[in-house]
Amino acid sequence: MSEQPAEAIDFFYSFRSPYSYLAAPRAFMLPMRYRISLRFRGVVPMVMRGQSVPREKGLHTLRDTAREAQRLGMPFGPMHDPVGEGAMRCLAVAVHARERGSERDFVLGAGAAIWGRAVDVAADRGLRAVCEGAGLEWDACRAAISDPAVLEEVERDTTALGELGQWGVPVFNFRGQLFWGQDRIEDLEVELAGAGLRRPKGSARFAGDAGER
Amino acid sequence: MVPSAVIALSRVTAPARLAAAAQRRAGRSAEVELYFAFDDPCSAVAVIDLAARVAGRPVDLLMKPVLRRGIPGDPAVELKRSYAVLDAGRLARRIGLQLARTEPLAAESTAFLAEWVAESGPRSRELRAFCVRAMHHLWFEAGEPSPEVLRAMWLEELGSTPASGGHQIRMNEARMARRGPYATPAAWLAGRWYFAQDRPDSIMRYLDELGWTERQ
Numbered sequence: 001m002s003e004q005p006a007e008a009i010d011f012f013y014s015f016r017s018p019y020s021y022l023a024a025p026r027a028f029m030l031p032m033r034y035r036i037s038l039r040f041r042g043v044v045p046m047v048m049r050g051q052s053v054p055r056e057k058g059l060h061t062l063r064d065t066a067r068e069a070q071r072l073g074m075p076f077g078p079m080h081d082p083v084g085e086g087a088m089r090c091l092a093v094a095v096h097a098r099e100r101g102s103e104r105d106f107v108l109g110a111g112a113a114i115w116g117r118a119v120d121v122a123a124d125r126g127l128r129a130v131c132e133g134a135g136l137e138w139d140a141c142r143a144a145i146s147d148p149a150v151l152e153e154v155e156r157d158t159t160a161l162g163e164l165g166q167w168g169v170p171v172f173n174f175r176g177q178l179f180w181g182q183d184r185i186e187d188l189e190v191e192l193a194g195a196g197l198r199r200p201k202g203s204a205r206f207a208g209d210a211g212e213r
Numbered sequence: 214m215v216p217s218a219v220i221a222l223s224r225v226t227a228p229a230r231l232a233a234a235a236q237r238r239a240g241r242s243a244e245v246e247l248y249f250a251f252d253d254p255c256s257a258v259a260v261i262d263l264a265a266r267v268a269g270r271p272v273d274l275l276m277k278p279v280l281r282r283g284i285p286g287d288p289a290v291e292l293k294r295s296y297a298v299l300d301a302g303r304l305a306r307r308i309g310l311q312l313a314r315t316e317p318l319a320a321e322s323t324a325f326l327a328e329w330v331a332e333s334g335p336r337s338r339e340l341r342a343f344c345v346r347a348m349h350h351l352w353f354e355a356g357e358p359s360p361e362v363l364r365a366m367w368l369e370e371l372g373s374t375p376a377s378g379g380h381q382i383r384m385n386e387a388r389m390a391r392r393g394p395y396a397t398p399a400a401w402l403a404g405r406w407y408f409a410q411d412r413p414d415s416i417m418r419y420l421d422e423l424g425w426t427e428r429q
Contacts, residue, residue, distance in 0.1 A: 167289035
């Protein structure tokens with residue numbers, strides 16, 4: 001019988017955030033390296049929550065993400081900004097994928113499509129390919145996109161981030177300790193190791209499932 | 214500008230490498246402009262860490278204190294100030310230091326330090342040493358921002374009386390805005406800027422790429 005981790009980490013993520021994209025592969029690896037489960041919580045993009053992003057901040061994010069992607073060996077560009085409908089559709093599908101236990105495959109696939117291949121996820125053609133690539137049925141994904149209960153779930157996750165006193169993503173919440181930024185995963189790992197949650201070597205939770213996409 | 218162009222341009226380094234080579238031939242050093250604030254715990258980590266990292270390289274770390282920074286009208290500014298203390302504590306742990314404060318410092322309590330440093334000019338080794346000591350005092354020894362204590366420290370490092378005035382701070386703030394950074398700590402080097410607390414390794418890699426390596 002597989003062990004069910006007692007502890008969970010909330011992973012707040014936005015499909016419009018390139019830093020979330022950079023964080024996701026390492027975030028989804030955490031349950032393989034530590035005795036924790038990862039709760040994916042998709043949030044509405046910052047600009048759609050009424051927070052301003054000045055031009056210089058946007059430019060710096062692009063430049064910095066490009067350098068970080070290169071360092072991490074991840075593709076970055078060409079890209080298609082999913083702000084608006086694209087982000088909301090992905091968030092709805094992510095809720096559906098979470099119910100199916102497929103959120104890892106969907107989130108990693110959508111991130112790679114948006115930030116590395118300029119796939120327009122606001123269009124059915126683009127999103128359908130991502131969904132099916134994650135093993136999801138398109139009809140069920142389409143139903144989730146227009147399901148008010150799913151959108152309420154997205155709102156709950158977005159509100160939860162604000163209630164933690166956080167504004168940006170990615171954010172990790174472990175035992176009430178918040179870690180903001182793809183470059184703070186190493187600090188989170190220090191906490192996880194300090195809490196005695198590191199898995200013994202050779203005991204990855206999902207054998208054969210530890211590779212990067 | 215379209216994102217792909219921004220990314221492509223951000224990866225171009227040939228002009229900066231050529232300029233760096235010309236500077237070396239002329240016997241000059243690299244210049245890293247460090248924009249920071251004494252009331253910012255992440256700046257404390259960056260000042261101490263970067264000063265140590267560039268020691269031994271032909272690099273002038275130019276100390277550019279500012280007071281005004283941040284995104285105008287940012288609704289999260291107070292949250293960010295509080296979070297910065299927590300975040301700086303973790304960053305300090307990475308370099309073997311332990312933050313001694315759990316609350317932010319009031320900006321006005323350290324404004325005099327920014328004036329002293331800005332008015333003295335950014336370049337000297339002694340000034341850099343003072344900034345490092347002052348940051349240790351404020352953030353890692355929980356020392357009060359006492360003008361008397363810090364003036365004595367200034368005298369020890371620079372051997373003169375500090376000058377006051379806000380003109381150079383405003384110059385620093387204007388220059389920082391022209392360079393691009395909107396928050397501290399930020400390091401500008403040969404056309405690129407980095408959040409200095411987040412990317413010290415990247416800054417060192419860029420110095421290496423430009424040929425500003427450790428002196429043999």
